[in-house]
Amino acid sequence: MxxxxxxxxxxxxxxxxxxxxxxxxxxxxxxxxxxxxxxxxxxxxxxxxxxGRPSGQRLSLYELACIENRFGPGNILGVALVRMHAEQRLTLLGRGYDGYRFRVEDPHPRDEVEAVLLDLLAGGRGWLSTSFGPYDLSVPPWRALHERLVTDGLLRERGLPEGxxxxxxxxxxxxxxxxxxxxxxxxxxxxxxxxxxxxxxxxxxxxxxxxxxxxxxxxxxxSSPAVRTQRAAATEAGKAAARTARAATTVSEEARALLAVALGGLSALPHLHPFVEPPRASSPPAASRTAERGEEPQRIINDPPGVGGLL
Structure with missing residues (x-):
């Protein structure tokens, strides 16, 4: 020292x-x-x-929509909406640029998703936004569906092991x-x-x-710690189940429409579906005022002048 x-x-x-x-x-x-x-x-x-869920058990349309779109229940509500309309429990009255207007023919829901959809229609007095919002992801239909898929090993929570x-x-x-x-x-x-x-x-x-x-x-x-940063995503089993559901053969137009909505939302509906606005016919060109009066249109000569400025 x-x-x-x-x-x-x-x-x-x-x-x-x-x-x-x-x-x-x-x-x-x-x-x-x-x-x-x-x-x-x-x-x-x-x-x-x-x-986990057995590999042979197929996904329901709600489950497929939840796996394909984990950021909101829009696709799930879309499946219920298209099904209720196909079963004539909802009548489409009109379309807008951001929603639809319906009349409820059958006010009795058959599952919790339809109950949420009917509540949205009642709150909007028949008007339903295409975004289906606002919605609370913590309410039982969405949380219960998400937890069931996680427990079955088809989805993974952020930062947690599978299941x-x-x-x-x-x-x-x-x-x-x-x-x-x-x-x-x-x-x-x-x-x-x-x-x-x-x-x-x-x-x-x-x-x-x-x-x-x-x-x-x-x-x-x-280092390689045990707890790795897991992001919320579909597991390999969930991806395989979704591929099987996408490849399934659909017979009726209704089944094809429901599958399209589960995968891509209402924007994925075929063009002939009632929810899809038909393309507007192009209007014919307006007749000129000269033609309406029966006059000969004025002729404009752009040729260069001849010798001496005369034609």
């Missing part, structure tokens, strides 16, 4: 190196233990998933345990970083501290 400039106490370099090694080893042990615990918790959570729904008690407990582990790891690594900074200050060895900080920033990126 010696005194440096301005009377500061400076420890020997070897003392700083040994202390730095201890700090690095301690931090590495903390990171490895955290990753191991995270791996165990992730596997335990994934083990709670159900067996696990975000609202299950297991996920709530897992998130709570993971948050506590993150807080503990942050405290331990912060303490190690402070110890490394004090050691660097006393030994005047700043390069090892800089390398240590860089390692703390790079190691989580280079």
């Amino acid at each position: 010696r005194r440096g400039r301005a009377g500061t106490v400076v420890v020997d370099a070897w003392v700083g190196v040994v202390a730095g090694i201890y700090v690095v080893v301690f931090s590495a042990v903390v990171m490895v233990c955290f990753w191991s615990a995270e791996e165990r918790e992730w596997r335990a959570l994934a083990a709670g998933a159900g067996p 696990i729904t975000a609202g299950s008690p297991r996920v709530t407990a897992w998130k709570s345990t993971r948050a506590r582990a993150y807080r503990l790891r942050s405290r331990l690594l912060t303490g190690a970083l402070v110890a490394g900074a004090v050691t660097a200050q006393l030994s005047e060895l700043w390069l090892p501290l800089a390398l240590y900080i860089a390692a703390l920033a790079v190691l989580p990126v280079l």
